[in-house]
Amino acid sequence: MGCFGILREHRSCFKMFYKWLIFLLSVLALLTVYICLYVSIPQIRNAVNNQHIGEKMSFLIKKYQNDENLKNIIDSIQQEFKCCGFDSPEDWDQNIYFNQSSNNLAKERGGVPFSCCTNNKSNLNCGNGVRIHAQITNYYHQGCLTTFKKLTIKYKSYILGFLGAYIAILVVYLKIL
Numbered sequence: 001m002g003c004f005g006i007l008r009e010h011r012s013c014f015k016m017f018y019k020w021l022i023f024l025l026s027v028l029a030l031l032t033v034y035i036c037l038y039v040s041i042p043q044i045r046n047a048v049n050n051q052h053i054g055e056k057m058s059f060l061i062k063k064y065q066n067d068e069n070l071k072n073i074i075d076s077i078q079q080e081f082k083c084c085g086f087d088s089p090e091d092w093d094q095n096i097y098f099n100q101s102s103n104n105l106a107k108e109r110g111g112v113p114f115s116c117c118t119n120n121k122s123n124l125n126c127g128n129g130v131r132i133h134a135q136i137t138n139y140y141h142q143g144c145l146t147t148f149k150k151l152t153i154k155y156k157s158y159i160l161g162f163l164g165a166y167i168a169i170l171v172v173y174l175k176i177l
Helices: 002-007 011-047 053-062 067-080 088-093 142-175
Strands: none
Touching: 011 142, 053 067, 053 088, 067 142
């Protein structure tokens, strides 16, 4: 149709070809994004649930007090996403300073890092002993993995909504031409 419109200098055929070309390329792009979204999210979920990643996170929690850069990264993630630990705050038992065992003499015993506290602005020791004393609830009880899963589901809806709006705008645009 496009070749016919160009050869015959038939403007309406060329416009029709142009509209269909834009429509098909847009549909192809949307399908690509849609497929990538639905294919990659389960793969990401499987990767996060993978034992190997759990072991890596366990290793990072164990090294929390030993590496200042790692400590800053974990603290910023926990503060930004309002979470504590990988699966739960109990993950901090893997760290020798936050371990709840009775032979742990550290001041952080049975606690969580300050970045897990809901009001960590002024008190850097707010997480000390909070998992031992059940009445203290000033820390996030949800692990970061759960928070990431919720964000994935939340943003998946936004992406699909954006795609729907894009298709609606595209249809209106094609009708105007």
